[in-house]
Amino acid sequence: MIKENIQEFKSKIPENVTLVAVSKTKPIEDLQEAYNAGQRILGENKIQEMVDKYDALPKDIQWHMIGHLQSNKVKYMAHFVDLIHGVDKFKTLKVINKEAKKHDRNIKVLLQAKIAKEDSKFGLSFDEIDAILTSEEIATLQNIKVVGFMGMATFTDDKDQLNEEFSSLKNFFDLQKQKTEAANCQLEVLSMGMSGDYQLAIENGSTMIRVGSSIFGSR
Template sequence: MIAKNLQFIKSSLPKSVTLVAVSKTKPVSDLQEAYNAGQRVFGENKIQEMVDKFTILPKDIQWHMIGHLQSNKVKYMAHFVNLIHGVDKFKTLKEINKQAKKHDRVINCLLQIRIAKEDTKFGFSFTEIETILTSKEISELENIKIVGFMGMATFTDNQEQLKEEFSSLKSFFDKNKTQTVTANCQLETLSMGMSGDYKLAIENGSTMIRVGSSIFGNRNYN
């Protein structure tokens, strides 16, 4: 079923869109099935779980950290993580840079922007992002690379609201993509859209979607 779900989703995706299979709480056997079906990009929201899976599974997998990130946990994944989606504090960027330097790596990051109308969502405001991207401090972080933005829309069935939230982030992305000049900031990726809204997100410019339940079934809660 996992292979069939993957095939169904991938068949409808533009070539410009990367599918992140959100595998949090799922057993290694499920990830291996997805891997055998050709999936190479997996997203986890708990570092220890991702470390455990990284140890067991094939090493050509790209691991994405998609959950809210605590700075003190960065060190556990700094040697292998491919992309960190939800960076929502400047001090977290500094810690990622510090840990990446220890492993002689450059870690790709997405800055999370708060687009939802809900109070529970993390993220920078548009104004905060513009301040960060033009700051001297960001240019000094040589072991990170900001490759784009991530946003989570409001949990709602209101399609007009979702479209408005996605399009606002796309417009902001396009504006900054042409203006950003620092060597460690090259905006290429716009990560928005999950199982329930990824089609609308793609229509509004997403280049990376995070899909879990539509691939693996409902999440297993511990």
């Protein structure tokens, strides 16, 4: 079933959109099945669980950390994580840079923008992101690469509200793409959209979607 779900998703999304299969809480066997179906990008939201799965599974998988990040745990995944989605503090960028340097790596990150109307969502305001990208200090972090933004929309069926939230981030992304000059900030990825709202996100310019239950089944 997982194989069919992955194939169906890949047939429905444009070629320029990357599918992250969100495998959090799922057993190794399910992840192996996704791997056998050709899926090479998996997303986890707990570092220890991701480390255990990294140790058990093939090494050509790209691991994405999609959950809220505690900076004191970055060290456990710095040797293998491919992309960190939810960076919402400058302090965290510095920790990622420090840990990446220990492993002679360059770790890609997305800055998480707060676009939802809900107070429960983490994220930076557009002004805070702009301040980070235009700071002199960002250029000194040679072992990270800011490759784009991530946003989580409000959990709602109101398509007008979702469109408004997604389009606001897309417009901001386009603006920053033109003005950001730091060598370690090359904005290419806009991670928006999950199982319930990915189609609207893609219509609004998302280049990466995070899909869990529609691939692996409900948790």
